[in-house]
Amino acid sequence: MSERLAVRKTYKLYVNGAFPRSESGRTYEVHDARGAFLANAAQASRKDARDAVVAARAAFGKWSRATAYNRGQVLYRVAEVMEGRHAQFCEEVAAGEGLSGGRARAVVDAAIDRWVWYAGWTDKLAAVLGSANPVAGPFFDFSLPEPTGVVAVLAPQRSSLLGLVSVLAPVLAGGNTAVVVTSRARPLPAVTLGEVLATSDVPGGVVNLLTGDAAELGPWLAEHDDVDAVDLTGAPPAQAMELERLAAGSIKRVVRPPAEEPDWSADPGTSRMTPFLETKTVWHPKGV
Amino acid sequence: MTHVLDPGTLAAGTRPGPGPGTPFDDVTRSDAALRAFLHGLSGVDQVGAEQRAATLGTRSIKTTAKAWAIDTAIAMIDLTTLEGADTPGKVRSLAAKARRPDPTDPSCPAVAAVCVYGDLAGVAREALEGTGIHVAAVATAFPSGRASREVKLADVRDAVANGADEIDMVIDRGAFLSGRYLEVFEEIVAVKEACGGAHLKVILETGELVTYDNARRASWLAMLAGADFIKTSTGKISPAATLPVCLVMLEAVRDFRAATGTQVGVKPAGGIRTTKDAVKHLVLVNETVGADWLSPDWFRLGASSLLNDLLLQRQKLRTGHYSGPDHVSVD
Numbered sequence: 001m002s003e004r005l006a007v008r009k010t011y012k013l014y015v016n017g018a019f020p021r022s023e024s025g026r027t028y029e030v031h032d033a034r035g036a037f038l039a040n041a042a043q044a045s046r047k048d049a050r051d052a053v054v055a056a057r058a059a060f061g062k063w064s065r066a067t068a069y070n071r072g073q074v075l076y077r078v079a080e081v082m083e084g085r086h087a088q089f090c091e092e093v094a095a096g097e098g099l100s101g102g103r104a105r106a107v108v109d110a111a112i113d114r115w116v117w118y119a120g121w122t123d124k125l126a127a128v129l130g131s132a133n134p135v136a137g138p139f140f141d142f143s144l145p146e147p148t149g150v151v152a153v154l155a156p157q158r159s160s161l162l163g164l165v166s167v168l169a170p171v172l173a174g175g176n177t178a179v180v181v182t183s184r185a186r187p188l189p190a191v192t193l194g195e196v197l198a199t200s201d202v203p204g205g206v207v208n209l210l211t212g213d214a215a216e217l218g219p220w221l222a223e224h225d226d227v228d229a230v231d232l233t234g235a236p237p238a239q240a241m242e243l244e245r246l247a248a249g250s251i252k253r254v255v256r257p258p259a260e261e262p263d264w265s266a267d268p269g270t271s272r273m274t275p276f277l278e279t280k281t282v283w284h285p286k287g288v
Numbered sequence: 289m290t291h292v293l294d295p296g297t298l299a300a301g302t303r304p305g306p307g308p309g310t311p312f313d314d315v316t317r318s319d320a321a322l323r324a325f326l327h328g329l330s331g332v333d334q335v336g337a338e339q340r341a342a343t344l345g346t347r348s349i350k351t352t353a354k355a356w357a358i359d360t361a362i363a364m365i366d367l368t369t370l371e372g373a374d375t376p377g378k379v380r381s382l383a384a385k386a387r388r389p390d391p392t393d394p395s396c397p398a399v400a401a402v403c404v405y406g407d408l409a410g411v412a413r414e415a416l417e418g419t420g421i422h423v424a425a426v427a428t429a430f431p432s433g434r435a436s437r438e439v440k441l442a443d444v445r446d447a448v449a450n451g452a453d454e455i456d457m458v459i460d461r462g463a464f465l466s467g468r469y470l471e472v473f474e475e476i477v478a479v480k481e482a483c484g485g486a487h488l489k490v491i492l493e494t495g496e497l498v499t500y501d502n503a504r505r506a507s508w509l510a511m512l513a514g515a516d517f518i519k520t521s522t523g524k525i526s527p528a529a530t531l532p533v534c535l536v537m538l539e540a541v542r543d544f545r546a547a548t549g550t551q552v553g554v555k556p557a558g559g560i561r562t563t564k565d566a567v568k569h570l571v572l573v574n575e576t577v578g579a580d581w582l583s584p585d586w587f588r589l590g591a592s593s594l595l596n597d598l599l600l601q602r603q604k605l606r607t608g609h610y611s612g613p614d615h616v617s618v619d
Binding site for chain 2: 050053057220223224225226227246249
């Protein structure tokens with residue numbers, strides 16, 4: 001029997017619950033940590049980013065109005081499906097990040113645990129971040145966290161799965177929808193996460209994953225009038241200030257990029273959820 | 289008899305415009321003659337028409353050409369609201385939008401017309417006084433057309449009296465589909481008369497005519513009866529305006545002008561929601577009938593949500609970054 005030919009994969013984007021090719025028709029080669037060919041990935045263009053924002057905006061109403069409990073269930077289901085793809089994630093993380101099998105397994109475990117952790121936060125945000133305010137009058141006065149809207153996320157360039165989950169899950173937990181530009185050199189775990197999301201209960205358009213160049217897509221997303229917040233974690237350091245300036249044009253919430261990529265295994269706290277929540281305060285007459 | 293369309297047989301001295309003395313005078317003499325003429329029109333190659341429309345739809349229109357196309361499309365829009373829930377307030381806000389589609393940019397052109405139900409034409413007329421924007425009213429028991437002729441004519445007279453200077457009538461599709469062409473013809477003639485000075489747009493409702501052959505026949509029928517415009521659809525039936533059916537109608541107005549010297553306008557309506565759709569229609573016009581029709585006097589787009597998408601694209605071209613639905617008014 002002759003030797004089996006390798007099936008060389010060309011992955012696509014994940015936009016609006018479907019897997020389209022890049023509108024530009026571009027792809028690029030993905031190599032492992034040692035430089036060997038892994039697969040081809042779609043290289044998203046500005047028009048893919050535009051379509052993704054339209055999809056995210058359309059999905060926002062339903063996702064943001066879902067009850068916090070329901071969102072938690074949906075996100076927990078994602079973690080379940082990720083668990084089923086555990087081996088595939090391990091392989092991709094090991095190849096892309098040059099980790100040993102054991103280290104890669106630990107990273108994937110941490111990523112799934114991180115997702116479960118954020119799934120648990122959905123119905124606790126209001127209790128922790130909201131408040132019943134004492135006011136000088138016959139009113140009940142409540143402050144409640146509400147989602148900001150469409151969030152553009154430039155995912156970390158180095159940590160391709162744990163880093164990605166650590167920036168994406170908090171955005172979703174608060175009820176936002178996301179347009180994510182994945183790590184350029186290590187996009188494969190993100191592509192697999194797209195397949196996980198497509199086969200779980202997350203409505204199409206809530207998460208849109210664009211493989212490609214953050215330096216190319218970042219300015220379009222930062223300047224887009226229909227994007228409400230940007231997370232610049234994976235932005236090229238030299239470009240970060242320019243992106244902040246562009247984001248200011250439409251008064252976006254901005255999460256600034258850290259000086260260097262943090263250790264994603266550390267306890268994240270609520271600091272990545274709060275930037276994408278708005279506080280609504282309601283006054284209600286007490287009646288008596 | 290079959291009446292073969294051959295512009296070469298026309299006498300040089302024929303008067304322009306349909307009516308007595310035109311080469312087609314004889315075809316509207318009787319039901320049989322009209323049927324023979326309409327059925328004698330060459331059939332539409334369905335696959336060919338769809339292929340042609342699809343090919344023209346792939347044209348890439350960019351930068352300055354796109355800017356021109358967007359402004360041209362805005363100036364061609366019949367900004368439409370045809371809901372049971374329409375109020376004078378809604379019509380007034382629509383009129384305000386018609387005058388200044390993009391309040392942040394004075395260089396944005398006004399639309400061609402505002403299209404409302406006949407009873408609200410007066411409100412629209414008042415709101416648009418002195419702007420040059422036309423007031424179009426739908427009439428003749430829109431959208432079904434199921435009423436007696438007296439009621440339809442009264443509907444038209446009422447709309448004109450309320451201030452409409454364009455009337456969008458629907459043809460009697462029941463009569464058309466059962467082959468009573470002369471009845472449809474006479475109704476259009478009667479409505480044209482009731483319009484007085486108002487422009488008459490004849491809605492064929494091609495979604496209900498089923499075939500492209502029928503769309504071509506209905507186009508000719510309407511033009512013979514004196515339509516100033518032929519319009520694809522009411523917007524209440526799906527499919528509404530499609531590119532192939534628009535192509536068939538454009539070919540009909542082209543052939544009609546070649547045969548009679550009378551130019552008739554075309555208005556696709558319903559289902560045109562994106563800038564891309566609008567630009568495809570403009571390409572279709574230019575490639576089928578030429579630049580003579582690329583003006584609001586001869587080509588209109590019946591739409592409501594299309595305008596917002598055109599404005600978003602226009603803002604994108606102007607500012608260099610993507611705009612969002614928060615930056616245009618909600619209808």
